[in-house]
């Protein structure tokens with residue numbers, strides 16, 4: 050069976066990562082999570098990877114707050130290449146990526162973020178939450194919504210949309226037969 054090898058990067062909670070790994074485990078998503086990488090040593094997303102028996106690693110980000118140090122970004126490319134990753138999935142990764150990653154994986158890095166009335170999956174470029182849109186989902190705003198209740202509903206939509214988008218990548222660019 051053809052499975053798209055993916056790598057997941059995240060800095061925090063990992064609910065999107067969990068949704069993706071659950072879909073893979075249940076057979077709904079023809080991807081193979083080769084590695085989960087975090088720039089935060091004790092990020093729950095790494096625990097989730099371990100729970101699903103997926104290789105996982107902490108990547109020391111270096112001295113900057115919003116980006117990886119160039120050496121760290123080169124190291125990230127190396128780790129993803131060694132893992133044979135064809136699609137890089139950002140799931141709450143709190144660092145802006147730059148040339149090493151963008152050149153190594155052109156149109157092969159996607160991100161999800163909450164947008165005004167829902168969520169957006171887009172290709173990653175050098176700007177925050179920017180880049181060609183791949184898919185969007187709307188979420189209704191209810192009369193009694195607070196920012197928290199709306200955000201919670203958006204995150205439910207994210208956990209539906211992201212695996213669905215990855216499934217499309219699996220269909221469009223399947224990995225070669227093993």
Ligand code: GRF
Nearest residue numbers: 062063064065141161162163
């Ligand atoms: C998500 O809401 C995503 O839109 C944003 O970061 C959050 C990550 O949440 N980019 P989680 O770690 O997947 O739970």
